[in-house]
Amino acid sequence: MGEHTCDRGAVVESEPDSRELLVGRGAELARLFRAVDSVAAEPVLMLVGEVGAGKSALLDQAALRAEAGGARVLRATGSESESSLAFSALHQLLRPVLAGVDGLPGRQRAALRDAFGEGSATSGPDLMLTGVAVLSLLSGLGDHHPVLVVLDDAQWFDRASLDALSFAARRLEGEPVTMLIGARDSDRVPGFDRHTPTLTLEPLDDAAANQLLDLRPKSPTGRIRARILEQAGGNPLALVELTRTASTQERAAGPPSTGPLPLPDRLERVFAARLDSLPASTARALLLLAAMDSADWTVAVSARLPCAEDAAWIPAEQAGLVRRTSRDVQFRHPLVRSAVYHAASSGARREAHLSLATMLRDEPDRSAWHRAAACPHPDAAVSAELERTAGRARRRGGHAAAARALQRAAELAPQREESARLLVEAAAAAVFTGDLAWVEELVAAVRTRTDDAALLASATVRAGRLAVLAGRHLRVFSRLADAAEELAVSQPAAGLELLAGAAVVRFYSGEDAQRHRIRDILRRLQANASHAGLRTWVRAVSEPFDDWAQLVSLLPQLAAEAEGRPERLTAVGIMAWLLDETPQAVRAFDEAFDRWELQGALPEGLGGAVAWAYVERGRWEQAREACARITAVGRATGLDHAVACAATVEATLLAFQGEVSSARTRAEEALALVDPLESRSVAVYAHRALGAAAAAEGAYGTAYGRLRMIFTADGAPVHYHASYPALADLAAAAVRCGRHEEAAAIVERSATALADNTSPRLRALISRARGLLADPEDAEPHFRAALADPGLEYWPFERAQTLLDLAEWLRRRRRIAEARGPLTEALEVFRRLDAHPWIERARAESRAAGLDVTDAAPDALAGLSPQQQQIVRLAARGLTNREIGEKLFLSPRTVSSHLYRCFPKLGVTARSQLRDLIEGTLATAAHQQ
Incomplete structure (x- = not known):
């Protein structure tokens, strides 16, 4: 009777030509x-x-x-x-x-x-x-x-x-x-x-475990069977292997040992016992295969191991240690590899690794690791070889591989200072994995190897960079601020970098007490012309409206200094966005991304600013692309906070475009990913999105409730930056649900707090809110003030909302002819942005003002989801499915599938018709206005 045993699962013995059975699965x-x-x-x-x-x-x-x-x-x-x-x-x-x-x-x-x-x-x-x-x-x-x-x-x-x-x-x-x-x-x-x-896969129950034993040749009975069942604990591999061992023992020897070793150790002993009688050539081939530890047989070929047909493998196969095919040889289970490797002496293992290193010299990375495995003591040459391996890994985007190589290189470096330097480099690479515990472990190792202040400061900065993106903002802030304070005198540059990270944490948390601590530490850090950009960053991020005009005046010089340097351009863009200089922010982001595509790195601190800037500027497709990138990197690195930031932007866009259910889902996902008390910025953005979703449905009481949550009980902003842009939306919801007085008090408190030291954009939003809340006879000056600055056209959606508010007020005052101009302009913007709830409001008001507005043609894309609209527009511009997929991080098939579903809804049969459809839609809309 033939026997075939798969040690990696519950495959039982069977006739050679029969189908293997899996018991209990x-x-x-x-x-x-x-x-x-x-x-x-x-x-x-x-x-x-x-x-x-x-x-x-x-x-x-x-x-x-x-x-x-x-x-x-x-x-x-x-x-x-x-x-x-x-x-x-x-x-x-x-x-x-x-x-x-x-x-x-x-x-x-x-x-x-x-x-x-x-x-x-x-x-x-x-x-x-x-x-x-x-x-x-x-x-x-x-x-x-x-x-x-x-x-x-x-x-x-x-x-x-x-x-x-x-x-x-x-x-x-x-x-x-x-x-x-x-x-x-x-x-x-x-x-x-x-x-x-x-x-x-749970352990097999008693019935399945017994069934598996019954199917084995020489099925165990009595006390031996009971002992196997007890020790195996329902593990199929343990049942198979312990039964195999028991069946080869002399019955007089009694049942297997019941010692305290855990099951994996017992199994390793089971496998190791089969090695004793193997020929020397087989034992050597097995040890080389175990030391190589690769499931890829092409590596074994490169290492010149015996080919799969070589007779050296036959005894190992007969002992149930390996599985041979015409193509390769593999261990039957990882425990076999472990047993083979650890059963060998340390000298034999070193010799195996050295042999592999020599045979794999054409694969320098594998060779370097084998040389390292053979090193019982520090070795400068092998350490340097691993550092070169890390460099190659980093250039290929393998940050984790680079960090591990550098960590091992540090262990092999003979000099403590060199070891510390390598550990700092390892921490720098590990930052990009999102594994904060690993980075902190590496930094702690640096502290045990050196007293060099510069190296210690650099290590602390590395850990701080990743800590900024973690979710426990209150704890992280204290750690960064304490470290910045310690370094303020001895290493001011490093101290300032840590303070820059603390400022980002301050933005995320919204904790006001942190502002005072940052200000105190910044005073202690010696001013230096080369640090001007970082000092401006700290101020702009932690309190953008404290000295708004002076901070804005610094942006042009910082932008000029950052020209051609994408990372610094991105930082300038983020500062510009924080200061409500959105046009300058978008220009900086555009230039940065033209020169530098984010290459698998972590989302930068405040990376969500990129998406928000594109939203405010009316470039919603690019905002979605930015969200897709942040989400992909955040998920890959396990940074839930970054994912939550992107989700709030997406939720807001979905609400603006009438995808109310999806907007709520994304906003709730964001709230579930963070602690709202630790991440006030995310909580505020999520509540703003939920408020916009409710307003899109006309549920103004619900909308007001959500927006009211982003201000404290006494009317102060919950977040010093994220709360203020919602003032006008709060007012709009309040006047429709009878909360006029409460909203007016919040608006005026915010206006007083900001005073004159704020942006034209926020002044316009406050004026709009005042117009909405004012007595009818007093509203017009506020609406006119909100529209007075021509630069506000760079916030097209907000401007269109104000135009619609003014038009509604004018029509209700029977100034219908004056209302038509603002209505036409507002409707054009809403249509361009596909802001469907607002399109409907503007069209209803236009009809009431006597404008001839056709319902169907301007809304040709109205039945499509926002993503489908993106795809259709890109296709209309002539992009192929592959180009669209690359831009939106989709496969060409998914793009094709969306287009296939869109064509009937759009009334087209060919891709070539899309451009005419969209251009015709815009032309018709313009004509009807």
Whole structure:
């Protein structure tokens, strides 16, 4: 009777030509089959279970099912040692289809090649562009047949691969692509968050465990069976392996030991016991395979291990340690690899790693890690080799891989100061992973190795940069402020950088006491001409309306100094936005992004300012693009606060455009991601979005309630910057729900607090609020004041709202002819922005004023979602599906699907008609106005 045992799951012995059975996993297997049989099922499913639970066996069965149905199956298996090699898992997954990379658009093709170290990039590839390239490649494969992506042992995937794969995974809906992920713990797979559908493999129940034992040859009985069941605890691998061991023992030896070692240690002993009788050539080949620790057989070929057909593997296969095919040799389970590796002496392990380092000299990164593994003591040459590996990883966007290489290089550096320098560099790379605990661990290690003030300050700044983006703002502020204060005299530049981070935390938290602390520390930091930009940043971020005019006067010089330097231009843009110099902010952002596409880095502090500036400027499509980028990076790095910031912007846009249900969903998601008391800025933006959604439905009482929440009980702003722009909307809701007096008190309190030291934009919003709340005979001067500054056209939506308010007032005063001009201008803006609730209000008022407004033609896109409208407009401009997908982070198939659904709604049958449709819509609207 033949025997085939899959040690990675509950596959039992069977005749050689019969189908293997999985015991006790019928429900789980059925769910996996549903996933691979139907595109409309779950595009992504994570399979979670402990070692030996049967994840790999289930994934094998799903892959066989998919292949039998005509699907293309792509697989990658993680290994612990290769988690330090950037994009190694992605390369393993896509190697069979790399020819398809040539068919990708140029930028995507270059991004993937850079990621795989085949390009000429001098800086890391754009994380989102790499993710879009993966999505496009998988989607393109789906043009020919369904695609199943199987990611096994994903907890060992390198971070760069996970970032790209998780980016693609979130966009698989509607694609003929299914992704199955096997992992020991879903919390250990960055990028695949709690929203990823998860199937957990629980231990087998008693009935299934007994059934599995019954199917084994020489099924155990009596006390031995009871002991196996007790020790295995429902783990299928333990049941199989302990039964195999028991069946080979002499019965007189009694039942297996019941010692206190945990189950994995017992299994390692089980596997290690099989090594004793192996030939020397087999033992050496196994140790090399274990030391190599790669599921990618091409690496073994490069390392010149015996080929799969070599007789050296036969004894290992007969002992149940490896699985051979005509193509490769793999350990039957990670515990086998662990047992083989740890059963060898330390000298034998070092010799194996040195042999691999020599054989893999054409793969310098792998070679460097093997040399490091063979080092029992510090070694300057190996440390330098790892530092070079880190440089290559960083250029490819592998920040986690770079940080790990630098951390190991620091451990091998003979000199303490050199070790400290490398740890600072490791912390700088680790910042981009979003793992604050790791960064702080590296910084703590720096402190144990050096007293160098500059290095210590640099390490503290690295940790501070990431801490700024964490959610616990009150605790983080104290840490940053304390560090800035300590460095104020000895390292003023580092102290100022930390204070700049503290100012960002102050913005997020909105805590007023922090303003005074920042001001005190800033006074203590010696002024230096080279630090002017950072000092201005601290002031603009922490209290923009304290000395508004003077801060605004500094912006042109700062912009000139930042020319050609994208990071500094972005900082200038953020300051300009905070000071309500939105046109200058948008110019800075445009120039920065023309020169520098964000390359997988963290969202910069206050990165949401980019999206808000585009919203205010009336460039809503670009605002959505900015939100998509912030969301993608925030999710990849586990920074919920960044995701929440983007969600509030999206919620606001959705509300303005009448997508009320979606707006509420996004705003509530933002509130769920943060502590509103720690993140007042997010809470205020979310309540503003919810207020706008309620107003869009005409529920003005609800709208007022939401907007009232962004001011304290006595009428002060909850947030010193985010609350003020809502004053006019608060007033508009108040006059429609009978809360006139309360709203008027809040407006006047804010006007007094701001006095004359504020922006024309805020003065206009206050004037609009006063006009809405004034007695009818007194309202006109306030509306006229709100429209007086011609520069306010740079805030088109806010200006159009004021024009509509003035027109409504004029018509009610029977000054109908005067109302028509503001109405026409307001309606044009609302139509351009697709602000449907406002279009309806303006059209109703226009008809009441005697204007001939046709309902249908100007609203040709009204039945489309905001994303569909974006796609249609880009298609009308002549962009291809690939170009649109690259711009909006979608696959070409998703773009095509949206267009296919849009054509009937728009009454067109060809792409070429879209331009005429949109131009005709605008022309008709202009004519009817």
